[in-house]
Amino acid sequence: MIVSFIQASARAEPAARTPLHAMLTTLLLAAVSILAAAASTHQPHPFDPLSPAELTAVRDAVLASPLVPAGPLTFHYVGLDEPDKPDVLSYAYGNPTSSSRSALPRRAFVVARAGGQSHELRVDVTDAAAPAVLAHAVHRGAGFPTLTLDEQFAAVALPPAHPPFVESVRRRGVDMADVLCAVFPVGWFGDLPAKERRVVKLLCFVAGATANFYARPLEGVTLVVDLDRMAIVEYKDRVVLPVPKAEGTDYRAGKAGPPYAGRAPAPGTVVQPDGRGFDIDGHFVRWATWEFHVGFDVRAGTVISLASIHDAEAGARRRVLYRGFVSEVFVPYMDPAEEWYYRTFLDAGEYGLGLWAFPLQPGADCPANAAYLDGYYAGQDGKPVENKNMICVFERYAGDVAWRHTEAGFPDRLITEVRPDVSLVVRMVVSCGNYDYVLDWEFKTSGSIKFTVSLTGLLEVKGTAYTHADQITEDAHGTLVAENTLAVYHDHYVTYHLDLDVDGTNNSFVKNTVATKRNVAGTPRRSYWTVRRDVAETEADAQVDVNTAPADLLVVNPNKRTRMGNEVGYRVIPGGATAASVLDDDDYPQRRASYCKKQVRVTPYRKAEKWAPGLYADQSTGDDGLAAWSERNRAVRNEDIVLWYTVGIHHIPYQDDFPVMPTVSGGFELRPANFFERNPLLTTRPPGLDQPPLVNCSCTGDSR
Amino acid sequence: MIVSFIQASARAEPAARTPLHAMLTTLLLAAVSILAAAASTHQPHPFDPLSPAELTAVRDAVLASPLVPAGPLTFHYVGLDEPDKPDVLSYAYGNPTSSSRSALPRRAFVVARAGGQSHELRVDVTDAAAPAVLAHAVHRGAGFPTLTLDEQFAAVALPPAHPPFVESVRRRGVDMADVLCAVFPVGWFGDLPAKERRVVKLLCFVAGATANFYARPLEGVTLVVDLDRMAIVEYKDRVVLPVPKAEGTDYRAGKAGPPYAGRAPAPGTVVQPDGRGFDIDGHFVRWATWEFHVGFDVRAGTVISLASIHDAEAGARRRVLYRGFVSEVFVPYMDPAEEWYYRTFLDAGEYGLGLWAFPLQPGADCPANAAYLDGYYAGQDGKPVENKNMICVFERYAGDVAWRHTEAGFPDRLITEVRPDVSLVVRMVVSCGNYDYVLDWEFKTSGSIKFTVSLTGLLEVKGTAYTHADQITEDAHGTLVAENTLAVYHDHYVTYHLDLDVDGTNNSFVKNTVATKRNVAGTPRRSYWTVRRDVAETEADAQVDVNTAPADLLVVNPNKRTRMGNEVGYRVIPGGATAASVLDDDDYPQRRASYCKKQVRVTPYRKAEKWAPGLYADQSTGDDGLAAWSERNRAVRNEDIVLWYTVGIHHIPYQDDFPVMPTVSGGFELRPANFFERNPLLTTRPPGLDQPPLVNCSCTGDSR
Incomplete structure (x- = not known):
């Protein structure tokens, strides 16, 4: 939510009035022109976010269009209208010399408000000098677009x-x-x-x-x-309550201490004597065996596309992920009072995660060895706004071990082989009002991708007459964290949209359930467990509460098998934060975010099905979102499927979380599961190994 | 399990025969004498592990004792017989000038085999020149001690x-x-x-x-x-099966590649321009607001004691943990075949985690900025054996954020405050046969302690005639990871014994369950959740499957409250790896490790109740372990209680785990929950802040 000092002098026109806004929109037209010129010398990748020049062209086309009413028009969403998947796959993985590598059309999807209606437009900006509105529709359903x-x-x-x-x-x-x-x-x-x-x-x-x-x-x-x-x-x-005191609430340096306790940890910095181990070429990142595209969307924030991994034994680049991003962040509070019952935020759809991603602080938000990417979005007036240092990319040296073994079994020697772990992190921080979300994609040399959500920032608190817990005789809906200050119970649900294409487009979802066998004959054992393998036929089969039956959940490619005959796949490993919503199915916030009752869902890929609560999240009714789409119970076996994973936290606040909260983290890992013939780390160069020129490899990948 | 090349020449006396053993026992008597002399100038802390001189004195006393039969005697366990808790608390937290700070008796607990019996002895080595056997007993129950x-x-x-x-x-x-x-x-x-x-x-x-x-x-x-x-x-x-081929199984550098894929990650090193931020004084570590004792036990490995934290606002050092260690690692395999059904390892009790902790590799197992501690244990002959570089301690700079907030709400400025995270890791690696466990204690400036178990090493595989998955028509009990090679399904259960003393000795266990309220009046909401607080009266109340009802699990001190009136506490946050055993309750391995059905258990503190499967784990029957003790259902409310937490993983192997497994991690966090009046990071010096002399603080802590 945006806030602003209300000052006696603050009476001017809103856009000009606020220095913050001014700061956010300081990208002058001159600067835009320079950037646009620079961009025009480089053919954009089909997944590159819209450039400032392209955003400007979109604005020109929309404002000139006879399809929208004359008069005030506000831009609520301007994002890349990505080309159709077969075209992108052909571009990305097709024969590099064929015509498929020629530039694909550059198009934008726009939601604008004019005449009291929400207008959807598709605008072609392939030639930014001659943009064209290709399609126009007026939204007739429930809900409104993201707030500007x-x-x-x-x-x-x-x-x-x-x-x-x-x-x-x-x-x-x-x-x-x-x-x-x-x-x-x-x-x-x-x-x-x-x-x-x-x-x-x-x-x-x-x-x-x-x-x-x-x-x-x-x-x-x-x-x-x-x-x-x-x-x-x-x-x-409705009611007058004491305003909590300011003392003890400030978190700024110099405002909170001394007295300090103990001594400071030692300062430390990662030093890379040979420089960074990754390249950023446009929006493409290449590191170790990985390559992927880092994009940006004003609603989703970071978008990772076309992640693939070079498999030395196969002598080929193999596809893992077509496109992935945070689809929604649902944060319902648990106080039924007049001022609280409706606080059931959909941070992506209502506010925009990319819109609320502020510049990362070098050396603090990201370590000293990080590289940074900027982002651009359209302001309410359609003009491009620069978002500096919005994403950082860095090699992480956390002191962990990638693999090791000490073999004490040989009488004449002790063998110890250890490979320290280095991973590559792509980070964005979203400060959507009071809370801050550190959202990490971590690529590992093992082929894993780890997703970490770290929550920090400020608790949303309620004024109260209470000054001591002993005064509380009924449900206070929160914890008394300071005098007159209740930190209200709430949840966080961060939902990822992950269009996995494991070694090809068509995949299946498999649940390998751990099943106990009892009363087995011919053994002194009375039980053991084995694996019951269930392949999801339809969407209903693939909705999983990860806290129930223990199981490995996999996305496999049923058309590709290892030499041993195992279907190649990736599995999902929950890493804490596995809460699911416990609201009543009929409660309104739950209907709007009903997908939050299961951490795992699978849908067939549809280009339009991006946003878990639906395209129009503000005042949505749940009639056009992930759960509603899945009610059709479509086939998902050996189809192009999307995995939706929700990281969930029930947050009971404690005083230690106040006035600013130490980070709490959760997430999940996508880990190769019979994807490789054997541990790929054995054929991955350890850090520091002499760097011969990159091995050229043939690139495979079907483009169904 | 220990293994050895069998060679035609290998016919000599076992102890002298094996170079490995020689390597492990190269501590010459001369060296022992020097160390003993050095140790004698320093009064040991009551929790210091037995020194080489003390181990030698124990051996002398036992061998000289008329209580054990003359003839061959083998030492299976020699460990610190710690003083009684009130004495240690008085020593650690009492008035530093009073007589309570004088040295406590130094005693050893010994399990030795002689005359076909297991002998238990308590030996006083306060005066190492005149050791004395204080007590002797013969074990009459089931089970045998750790293998030498x-x-x-x-x-x-x-x-x-x-x-x-x-x-x-x-x-x-x-x-x-x-x-x-x-x-x-x-x-x-x-x-x-x-x-x-x-x-x-x-x-x-x-x-x-x-x-x-x-x-x-x-x-x-x-x-x-x-x-x-x-x-x-x-x-x-019983059956002849092909021996799997050697090709593709070696993991040593130079044996596995090229071809390599991609390029190597960049080398990177943590540099600390001002040196390390912690002191190691004897076995005491002081870092940031933390101080704790790092000990060693040949069965448990690392033992952390007397962990306390300096609270700037309280102006006092406050107790958190009396003593914590890994009590057991249960690894049951899931194949009922003749050669597999009994593979239900109790790695701590049968093999000894400390015994199988080999020297850490500087710069690989632990980063370049790590410090190392050595350990000593008694060999089978009772003589001290040095275990070099057995534990490392390092400040971890992982690129994470301790807390942050960007405040976009002020019109005239964008406030961004970020504190990068630095934590302190205490690490041991146990290579108990084929598997390697990286066991981390991570102390955080927020007051949290994170426990991470990282599994790597080699899969335990079964020979088979299968060379392709299509040949498998019945349950193979594992995954075909290479020709003739099945990686058998199994579990890992790492059970921690954590004698928490949250701000004092007497604590309670609280389950804050998230409970849905429905059909609430006077609000448009149809539901919300609130917190149902249950305090465990007895052990049965405190056995929790963390995968069932969502709840915050806390250890609180009901005798200490914050200024706001909240009971001070710590909570347990599972961080993935929450599997519980699914074996039949009546199956024999399950009876021996029946505590593995619930991740969380609480017992009243009893000095002798250290080992989850009982003191004698080898061939144990489950009649004298954690679950058996708890059948008495003792009172745990406002008592001196111990939290037992089991990290669990059902491991379905995949080809990517072969021939050596990329690390997979899980664990949990103990996080302050109304322990502090507010976020203690606000009064913790950030790294790099000028380092004034350590603030002297009064030390509190009741010693009930």
Whole structure:
């Protein structure tokens, strides 16, 4: 949610008013022109995000189109409309000399608001000098697109001019200059699907002596703003509660200590005497046996595509992942009170993960040896906005072991072979209001990809009269973390969309269940377990609660087998954070994010099925999202399938999480499972081994 | 299991015969004397492991004792008999000037075999020049002590002189010079409890052109050795199967590649310009706000004691953990065949984790900035054996974030505060036969302790006639990972004994269950979850399968509350690897390790209750272990309690795990939960902050 100081002087036009916004949109047209010129000398990869020049061309085409109403138009989503999968596969893995490697069309998908409607447009910008709108539709269903920054700035500027709010602030003895408000989506609670009334709630906070205004809610006050009219349409001052004190809430250096405890850990830096071990060529990263494309989407954040791995024994590059990204982050709070019941955030769909990814701090967010990628998105006015240092890429030397063995079995020698682990991390940090998500893709020389979600940032707290736990006699829906401060119970569900193409396009989903055999004859043992192999025929078969029956879950290619005859595959290994939603199936937030009841789901690939809660997440009703799509129970066996994995955390806060939370992490690993004939690390050069020129390899990969 | 080349020349006395053994016992008496002299100038901490001089004194006292029979005596366990807990607490946390800080008695607990019996002795070595046996008992129950290295060497030397074995080897066309055998405990399968017949099985392998003899079993041949008689007492050659080929099994550098794939990751090293940030004073480590004692036990490996943390806001050192270590590693295989059914290893109790911890490789097992600790244990003859570089300690710079927040809510500035994470790792690697376990304790500035078990090493494989998966028509109990090579299904259960003393000795175990509320009135929401708090009264209440109801599991101190009135505590966060045993309750291996059905258990502290399967693990019957103790269902509320946590993995092998396995990791975190008034990182010096002298603090901690 965006917030802004409300100041007496702050009465100018919203976009020009806020220095933050100015900072975010400082990309001058001149700079855009330079970048566009630079970009034009380099033929874009089909998955490259839209360049500033392309974003500008999209804007020109949309604003010039007779298909949308004249008058105010706001851009809510502008993203790459990727070419069809067969074309991309042919481009990426086809014969490099054939015509398939020629440039594919460059197209954008746009959601814009105009005339009180959500317009969807497809715009061709292959020739950025002559962009063309290819298709146009008006969204007739429930829900609204992602909120823009500008409209949030405009909304939070309204309250100081609203006399009842001025009175509420006065009544609490707070200085209006210290007040900030933030935008909260209203969710959906069983009304007729909201197709026209695009509203948000505003909740307000007090900064004052602390940067941590989230710790100081102006509890009890709710404003409702109609975004299309940009006007306050409802106001409620339900209850007056003490504003928590500022003391002890600031987290900035110099504001929190001394006294310090103990001594500081020693400073340490990773040094790479030979430089980095990876190349970034445009958006393509090549490291060890891996290569993949790092893209960016304003809603999803980092997008990894066309990840493949060179297999020395096969003498070939083999496909692993077509395209993967975070599809949604669902964060429902667990307090039914008036100011809290609707706090059931869909951070990607309502706010935009890429929109809220701020510049990474070199040497702190990422180690000193990291490289950085910038991103560009379209502002509300359609103009390109630069997002500096949005993604970092670095080799990770964590002191771990890739593999080892000590063999004490030979009488004449002790054999110890150890390979220290080095991995490659692609990181983005999303600071969507109070919370910060560190989102890591970690590529390993073993062929694994580890996905880690690390939560940190500020707790969302509720003002209360309580100053001691002994005063609490009924369910407080949270933990008293400071005087007058309840940290409310909530969940986090981070859902990944992973279009795995394991050694080819068509894959199956296999559940290898550990099944106990009892009363076996001919052995002193009374039991053992074996593996029951179930191949999912349809989507319903592939919905798995990973906390129930123990099983290895695999995505295999039934058309490719190892020399030993095993189907090649990857398996999913949960790494903590396996919570599933426990809300009632009929509860409204649950209906909007009903996919969160199972950590694992599989769908047949459909280009349009990207966003777990549906394209229009704001005020969505759950009628057009992942769970709804799967109700058709489509075939998934030996099809082009997508794995959806949800990392889940039930968060009961504790005082140690306040005023800023030490990182807590969870995630999962995709690990080769009969993908290789044998451990690929044996044919991967260990770090420091002399670097001969890269081995040229034939590239395989069917392009069904 | 220990193995040895069987060579025609290998006929000498076992202990002298094997260079490995010689290597392990090269500590000359002269060297011992020097070390003993050095040690005597330094008053040992009550938890310091027995020094070489103390081990020698123990040996002298036992051999001189009239309580044990004259004649051959073998030492199977010699470890610290730690002083009683109140005395240690008084020593560690009492008034530093009082008499409580004077040296506590130094005592050893010994299990020795003599006259066909297991003798338990307590030996006082406070004055190493005049050691005294304080107590003696003969074990009358089931089970036997840990196997010594020497008796395993002696056993594996027997087969070449056994004509039926010579014939079996000949029949398989194998050169005896290439054959090695290994010792496998027989388990217990419902016979009358074995109190006298101390036997093991020998299985044999073929090395030849590979170091990876485990990949080449001489399948079908089983020998049984009576260890006390040191004679082969049974022999079976049940079935002849092809010996898998050596090709593709070697993992040594230069044996596995080229061809290599891709390029090597870049070499990288952590550099600490100001040196290490921790001190090691004797066995005490002080780092950041932490201090703890690093000990060693030949059965458990690393033992961490008296871990406490300096709390700046409280102005006090606060206790967290009295003593913690790996109590057992249970590894049952899932093949009911004659040569496999009994493979249900208890690696700590049968083999000894410390005994099988070999020297860590600087720069590979641990990063360049690591410090190393040596260990000493008593050999079979009672003489001290040095274990060099057995434990490493290092600051870990993994590129992670300790906490961060970007605040975009202020219109005039973007606030980004990031603290990169540095943690302190204490690592041991146990190479217990084929598998390697990297066992990490990771201390964090947040107050967390993370426990990570990383599995690598060699799969235990079965010879088979199969050369392709299509030939398999019935349950093969494993995966065909190479021609004639089945990697058999199995589990790993690593059980930690953690005597937490959270801010004092008496603690309670709390289960904060996430409970759904439905049909709530007065809100548009139809459900939410809240927290149901259950305090365990007895042991039965505290046995938890972490995969069932979602809950936060805490150890709290009900006698200490935060300023807000919350009980101070730590919580357990599973980090993957949460498998529980699925064997039948009545199956024999399950009875011996029945504690593996629940990941979490709590017992009242009893000094003798250290070893989850009981003191005598070899051929144990489960009558005297963790589950049996808990059948008394003792009170655990507001008592001195011990948390037992089992990390579990069902391991279905894949080809990618062969011939050596890329590391797979799991574990758990102990994280402060209302232990601190607020995030302690705010009062912890970030790395690189100027280092003033250590703040002297008063030390608190009750010593009930």
